[in-house]
Amino acid sequence: MDELPQLLIAGRNWTFWLGWVWTVSSVVLTTWIVLQRKSPVSTLAWIMVLNLLPVLGLLIYAYFGPQRIKRQRLRRWHQRAALLSREDVNALRAGQPDVPPWVRLHARLIQSASGIAMSSAHSVTLLPSGGATLDALLAEIEAARDHVHLEYYIFEPDQTGTRLLHALIASARRGVQVRLLVDAIGSPALLSRRHRQLLHDFADAGGEFAVFHPTRLDRLRPLVNLRTHRKIVVIDGHTGFVGGINVTDDENEQVRPDHAYRDTHLLIRGGAVRWLQYVFLKDWHYAEGDPPAREEELLPEQAPGPLPVQIVSSGPDSDTEAIHRTMIDAIGMARQRIWLATPYFVPTEAALTALTNAAYRGVQVKLMVPERSDSRIVSAAARSYYQELQDAGVLVFEYHGRMFHAKTLLVDRHYGMVGSANFDNRSFRLNFEVAAVVLDRDFNEQLGQMFEADLSHCRLVPTQRRSPPHQRLFEAVARLASPLL
Numbered sequence: 388m389d390e391l392p393q394l395l396i397a398g399r400n401w402t403f404w405l406g407w408v409w410t411v412s413s414v415v416l417t418t419w420i421v422l423q424r425k426s427p428v429s430t431l432a433w434i435m436v437l438n439l440l441p442v443l444g445l446l447i448y449a450y451f452g453p454q455r456i457k458r459q460r461l462r463r464w465h466q467r468a469a470l471l472s473r474e475d476v477n478a479l480r481a482g483q484p485d486v487p488p489w490v491r492l493h494a495r496l497i498q499s500a501s502g503i504a505m506s507s508a509h510s511v512t513l514l515p516s517g518g519a520t521l522d523a524l525l526a527e528i529e530a531a532r533d534h535v536h537l538e539y540y541i542f543e544p545d546q547t548g549t550r551l552l553h554a555l556i557a558s559a560r561r562g563v564q565v566r567l568l569v570d571a572i573g574s575p576a577l578l579s580r581r582h583r584q585l586l587h588d589f590a591d592a593g594g595e596f597a598v599f600h601p602t603r604l605d606r607l608r609p610l611v612n613l614r615t616h617r618k619i620v621v622i623d624g625h626t627g628f629v630g631g632i633n634v635t636d637d638e639n640e641q642v643r644p645d646h647a648y649r650d651t652h653l654l655i656r657g658g659a660v661r662w663l664q665y666v667f668l669k670d671w672h673y674a675e676g677d678p679p680a681r682e683e684e685l686l687p688e689q690a691p692g693p694l695p696v697q698i699v700s701s702g703p704d705s706d707t708e709a710i711h712r713t714m715i716d717a718i719g720m721a722r723q724r725i726w727l728a729t730p731y732f733v734p735t736e737a738a739l740t741a742l743t744n745a746a747y748r749g750v751q752v753k754l755m756v757p758e759r760s761d762s763r764i765v766s767a768a769a770r771s772y773y774q775e776l777q778d779a780g781v782l783v784f785e786y787h788g789r790m791f792h793a794k795t796l797l798v799d800r801h802y803g804m805v806g807s808a809n810f811d812n813r814s815f816r817l818n819f820e821v822a823a824v825v826l827d828r829d830f831n832e833q834l835g836q837m838f839e840a841d842l843s844h845c846r847l848v849p850t851q852r853r854s855p856p857h858q859r860l861f862e863a864v865a866r867l868a869s870p871l872l
Contacts, residue, residue, distance in 0.1 A: 478691035508657035
């Protein structure tokens with residue numbers, strides 16, 4: 388049989404030139420990734436992906452690789468919120484003269500990292516489920532007089548989402564200004580043609596709608612991996628919702644009583660809400676192009692409340708990783724206990740060290756994670772850290788039954804944190820996240836009681852966990868991929 392003719396280019400076999408193209412592109416891409424100055428582990432992981440998968444790896448990096456975006460800061464809105472918060476802080480100092488020094492230092496860290504000052508609240512209510520959150524939200528929307536602002540990662544047009552949309556439409560028809568911002572990746576069903584009529588009805592009623600990072604073919608690198616994972620609602624500038632609960636039947640036990648996610652949310656009244664408003668306005672301005680007018684109405688003056696509350700926001704528009712730093716600093720302050728609940732546990736090296744350091748110095752550290760999350764590889768990566776945590780004295784609990792989705796941190800007797808951020812690389816470095824830090828003993832006690840109630844649905848992971856060899860291998864491989872998750 389005759390040999391197949393060889394394709395020659397400039398006197399060389401095509402494989403020679405292919406090798407040169409691969410080598411040059413590898414050197415260029417590797418240099419470019421190194422110059423991004425990300426964490427060494429993440430950098431090495433991406434270099435391996437690009438070199439082992441020359442074409443596919445480039446596509447993966449284009450969609451999921453680390454990116455930074457620049458967003459305009461709403462200076463006028465920020466200055467007004469900061470000025471009003473200064474009055475809150477003065478009142479808190481007068482009412483609580485014996486505030487420990489670490490509280491002020493921690494508040495300064497948050498302000499330096501996120502630009503958000505300490506504020507106050509008249510009340511902070513724990514909402515322990517999606518159904519309770521929806522009921523409270525509908526009641527507040529019905530009572531709204533000026534505006535309702537909502538920002539969600541997941542907003543499904545199912546029974547829960549349709550009910551909420553109808554309430555928003557009714558509010559818009561009676562003259563309330565309603566603005567709804569959803570994430571393009573998290574809410575594809577709402578944006579589909581099948582449910583276009585719902586959005587038409589919303590717009591016809593006077594509601595405004597925007598999409599965060601919609602799919603665009605004109606982008607060299609799509610922003611598909613940079614998502615707003617925030618869950619924010621602001622009503623009339625003085626009532627706010629924040630936490631981990633999305634708008635979906637999957638998180639509403641009224642619709643799915645045996646299978647709804649177990650999650651936590653907050654209802655805040657008072658000055659701290661102005662910072663939720665500010666975060667929403669920044670995101671709305673970024674997605675829509677113009678910030679809303681009427682500064683006085685959207686950031687109203689309010690009497691200071693007795694509860695110290697500080698909002699923390701973070702995202703890939705900043706290198707400070709504010710929520711990441713806040714959680715590590717809070718863990719480092721602990722002297723008695725750290726109770727951490729998260730559905731996705733893929734810690735950074737710094738976060739893992741902070742947890743094990745606390746356990747080594749005698750702090751009671753409890754970690755609660757789901758037995759099965761909605762991502763098998765993330766669950767495997769989480770389990771790869773168990774032995775290291777347990778060797779330091781950390782108690783690891785797996786929540787059985789339904790999906791555990793709460794994101795809370797409880798430190799000692801006065802510190803509580805509830806928000807949208809998971810304890811993982813994605814939330815710390817890729818997603819736009821938001822959380823509320825509440826420095827109050829009564830709130831801390833309620834959060835602790837909720838944590839203990841959840842423990843009744845958990846199994847303590849044994850220190851000598853037995854798993855088959857193939858499972859251990861999968862967990863080890865998943866851990867290698869953890870910087871990319």
